[in-house]
Amino acid sequence: MLELYQNKEYESACELGFKNYVPYLRDEEFISLYGFACLKIDYVERLSIPINILKLSQESRSNAAYFSIILMQKKLLYHALIDNYDISSLNLPTTDYVLSKVFDLYSKHKKDKQQEFYIFEDEKDNQLKYKLYLLKDARIDKMVIEEFHDSLSIKKHIYW
Template sequence: MKISLLLLIVTSLYSQSIDNLLNLFEKGEFKTVCQEGMGKVMRGNIDEDFIGVVGIACAEVDYINPLGIIQKSLKSTKNGRENAVYFSNLILQKKLIYHFMVDGRELSYLRLPDSSHILSVIFRHLSTEKYKTIKESPKEIKFSEDGKTYKLTLSVKDKPNKVFVDVYDVNGKKIESHWYR
């Protein structure tokens, strides 16, 4: 009897915790959803809808590395598989952008699925060669899209190197900053 009651309480608390994360997701608190949701995924949550929400939250706050863990779990439902492709694509784009910036890898022969995520925007410009090289060593490039200017800079003082992405509005004011490794 005591074990049944304890199990019921734990299940209820776990369910409330997931509901809380879904509410936070709806409010746009993606960082919290990503961090706490990843804890639940690592502890064995196998609900593909929940895992997909966690992955989308991580993508929204540019936490790309956890998507590798998440995408492996998404295979049982059509929606899960679609999310897995999206997450895998972001990981691949991140790696190819890094390879381009660090090693000078040619990307013009590659075509990948496109999205509105900043990694897709950057990859689209690199793979279609629609950018301007500012400096070769360390590499620095820029391009514009939809009234925004994107500037990618390779930092060689960081080990391993980092790729910094700064986004500027039409007035030249920095409105976003990202970095990838």
């Protein structure tokens, strides 16, 4: 899996970790790498396995906490967008992951009413903007974060 990760084959590394984590339950480097590979391709829902397994070392507990923050922010932001749940009073830790950045920006945003989409400017780079919206689907609505640099779309993250 390390070779896949180093070669930026994150989807293959995430799949390998997901299908083969049981024999590696005590190999926290394998489990952490599995978690980070899944995070690189926005498979945030797969973080629940590493969150529950990582506990033996300080580094692994730190990784589990990092994954937990991101998974919780995903769930809360989705809840806010779908159900108009107010997250403005929440004071959560944050991370450098794009979902965390957008969660923080959305929670600080004054919401008089729900909007079709939200545009946020990155707090550290005014050339970087995020567009947050729901993609309606017959099965399940998806939460989308598009990253723009100088008005050019550079990445689209889709979560469900």
